[in-house]
Amino acid sequence: MVDEAEPTPHSRIDPITPQNYPVPLSPQLPPISKEIELSRAMSASSKSSLFALSRADFLYEDEWLLAVNKPQGIYCESVLSSVTSTLALPSSSDGLTEGIKISLPEPEPELHLANRLDRDTSGVMVITKSHKVAAKLVKAFTDHKVRKTYIALCVGSAPQWRKITVRSGHGRSKFGAWRVYAASDVGRTLPGGSVIRDMETSFEVLTINGNGSFKEPSEFTNDEGLTVVVEQKAVRKDVMEDEVLVRAYPRSGRTHQIRLHCQYLGISIKGDVKYEGVYEWQDKSNDAHQLHAESMAFEHPVTGMQIVLHAPLPLWANQALQL
Template sequence: MPAAPAAAAALQRPEIRRIKLTVAPADEGERLDRYLSARGGISRGEARRALERGGVYLEGSRCKVASKAVRAGQSVEAVLEEAGRVEKAPAAPLVVLHEDEQLLAVAKPAGVASQPTLTGDVGTLPWLVGKHLGRKAAEVPTVHRLDRDTSGVVVFGKTATATRALAAAFREGTAQKEYQAVVVGRLEGSGVVEAPLGPAPGRKGSHAVVASGSPAVTRWEVLAHHGDDATLVRLLPETGRTHQLRVHLAHLGHPIVGDSRYGGPPRAGAVEAPRFLLHARALELPHPSGGTIRLEAPFPPDFAAAAGIFSLESPPAG
């Protein structure tokens, strides 16, 4: 007699999933449970349950302390059970900006996660890079990251030595990052935002300017205006806090167009935003083999369309 549907379902075992992460400099000092939740794409409760079960490993050693502070460069692995969901891979091929024996620089598309999540590796940036290098996604360590909807330059080490050198550059502040964004309203001139950032009270996954937060500094410069409706700005972050640029611009009263989390509308004048309009335009850092390398990512079509409204086909990256 065929088994009843309920009995058949009972025989199905949940798939074991592993999240493998490398702590980026921006996450230095974060609690382990919060880090797993924010970077692993799981809830805070799931992170704590994994810790309680002994399923979390810090630098290869089991850790059950939720409040343990993580350090840049550390490896974090969490063993989880989930229903076997698979994320669809994007159709667009990986865009390689530069490659040599030590490093690989790519243009991350908007909508692609920078690290593996609970839904699996497929479709994430490490998965795309792994396919290019002939490796598994878990064998592609991440030394820095962009938010899912941010496009632009991301760099990877191709050897363990190169990965350590790149991680040190971000940790020590010798990696110089440049972003461009389209913000709401008319911002004038240039300036510096020095405002500490931390988790936003009562808003899971969001950050805010809080007195007890981590120091955060962003330099900004206006590139062009679209009347009084929108402004194209260059951003030079001196620190790398989570959502730093998005929160600092909102703090100025000029949120990024399309950034609904921080008050940005989907449209500003003739500028329409299919996602929040933030692009990692350039990255300059010490090359693991010596000297300095500058990497630049061209605008993707959605950002190029918005920039074109400012009568600038491609604002200078430097």
């Protein structure tokens, strides 16, 4: 057996050179967010344990999939669990019609979440009833063949644009938080081994301080409005005096995408304490962020029919629109 060589006076271990990791262009989570988010999570857990979906919450249903209007402050998993018991309930058409109606038990559907919404985001959530349909719909999401719109109520300085598209990188920093990175950093590796991915969102202003009007979602082409390709930190104005209602058209499906891009534009979503959204506004505290999954359109994975889903606007959006 050969012994390891003793180190000579001239031998040394080369110092490890730190890798030149990309630098995030959005700030760290504010310290206040930890306490508020913990409180919100505990409240949501309590509410979710008692949550029961009703058929009035259904936006669409057929034998392959269904869509529901997810409420604010409820976890997606709780909605999914509640769907099982809701589907098991007899509908108004069940019962005795002529003579005795005998029904054989049907196998339980293989329910899957086709899309996920943050705990405090309300709106359209699609659930498939079989593994095969789930795989097809997931592929449609991956291939960017599903069109979505969101409504967000923001607080900041009134933007000088009416329509804008933001392109940036997206990744998780060494502190575990999702952050905005430069578009030129897409593909680079972050601490932990994850890779920065592309992220693109288009926005249009609906109202500023109640001035404006609601309009139905329309196709937002890339040549409309301004285009911002993110390469440096945003210049933030300290004065936050305007309430801005925007519609967002996400072109990609990154975690917290709309929330991050609203923060970058200087109009953080009201109540979104993770991304510099105001917790208190006009003497009222916000127990959740005000973001709503308004619509979703896609080709039905089985029939090929075009499906367009709309979730009713929440109270805060109607109030901002003065409806």
